[in-house]
Amino acid sequence: MRRSRAFIPTIKEAPSDATLASHKFLIRGGFINTQGAGLYNFMPLGKIVLEKIRAIVKEELDAAGCNEVQLSFVTPIGLWERSGRSETMGKEMLRIKDRHENEFVLSPTNEEAMVELVKNRVTSYKDLPLNLYQINTKFRDEARPRYGLLRGREFLMKDGYSFHSSQEDMIREFDLMETTYKKIFTRLGLDFRVVAADSGAIGGEGSKEFHVLANSGEDTLVICEACDYGANIETIFDNEEVDALNEKSYEELKESKISKPCACGAELHFKKGIEVGHIFQLGTKYSSALEAHFNDENGRAKPFEMATFGIGVSRLIAAVIEQNHDENGCIWTKETAPYMVNILVSNVKDEAQSALAEELYERLKALHVEVMLDDTKERFGFKMKDAELIGFPYTIIIGKELQNGLVQIYDRKTKENSSINRDEIYKKIVELLK
DSSP: BBBOOOOOOOOSSSTTTOHHHHHHHHHHHHHEEEETTTTOOOOOOHHHHHHHHHHHHHHHHHHOEEEEOOOOOOEEEHHHHHHHHHHHHHGOOOOEEEOOOOOOEEEOOOOOHHHHHHHHHOGGGOOOOEEEEEEEEEEEOOOOOBBBOOOOOOOEEEEEEESSSHHHHHHHHHHHHHHHHHHHHHTTTOEEEEOOOOOOOEEEEEEEEEEOOTTTOOOOEEEEESOOOEGGGGGGGGGGHHHHHHHHHHHHHOOOSSSSSOOSSEEEEEEEEEEEEEEEEEEEEHHTTTTTTEEETTSSSOEEEEEEEEEEEEHHHHHHHSSSSSSSSSSOOOTOSOEEEEEEEEEETTTTHHHHHHHHHHHHHHHHOEEEEOOOOOOOHHHHHHHHHHHSSSSEEEEEGGGGGGEEEOOOOOOOOEETTTTHHHHHHHHHHH
């Protein structure tokens, strides 16, 4: 993409309500803009990142044997009344009426709708297990939407639902999805932990959350750094203690001691986390309520054993930046960067600079490298500030040193600026991208 043709409206100042790094830099860098309270438009850069994350989620789920579907975003209220969640979901569930006064909801999640999809279509134990998922828009009417994509009202979510003939097989799938989620977050380059969690309004017995570790996280976790133990504080402290701990800043939590050691004998520590995934063992909660049955090997009708699995796809964009940024802007991981290489022409009126830039741009495109050519007439300093704000992993700077046969490669993560012979620049950048 040529920067002169790209729609990347960067701005100098963050919105007054932006307190977190991800909110500030995603707005300033032209990735998203605010449509309303808790509502965001994804501009070209943001859309690229969103689709990259979505593709990784899909690849790993498909490899694990899951089937992708897409359900209607609008669901009849009757489904929620039959499961009992029309009341328990509270005001977060936005209800609407059509012209005929029929009541619907904007889906915050889709357990009921997915059960209805499978009901009477899967009737034998021989057709089980089955794992269906979608990556679709959700809406939750947050009382206090804030923190940009981390607590919006409309968001893109992966929600999956599995159906089984036995509890044992449901637990097997639950464990498989835990492994699959770990693969997804590892591929995204994130430092994360899996923790025991409360099931909340979704229901069920077993529940695990996946948290990206970040000082700005809303959730307080207890983790052991000597083993893989982790828990949300809601599962191990009473309500008063939880409230007190959640009011503490990350710096205050670092000074707080946990009296009990981990089962492995090591010390436990408080950490802050951003929840990006949650998996639940549902049992027969929804299949029984909605009378969704299959026939077992003896011909007896039984409700499906179920599990459900969620990932906040759009939330992951913000989580990446909360974990990877500096005072100048975004630092994308390899799998999430909108463009891997930015070719910056210091003076577009210099024919030699522009010619080399064009040559590199075409060669990298031919290699299917995601490359941006900054061919605008802006000042060099302005271009570099934008490059750091947006967070291109590598910026090739073609400037005055070209007359000495040299160009520079700026590494966004390390901030190192290396001078390279012009004849070696293509080979060097290809090596860095491996």
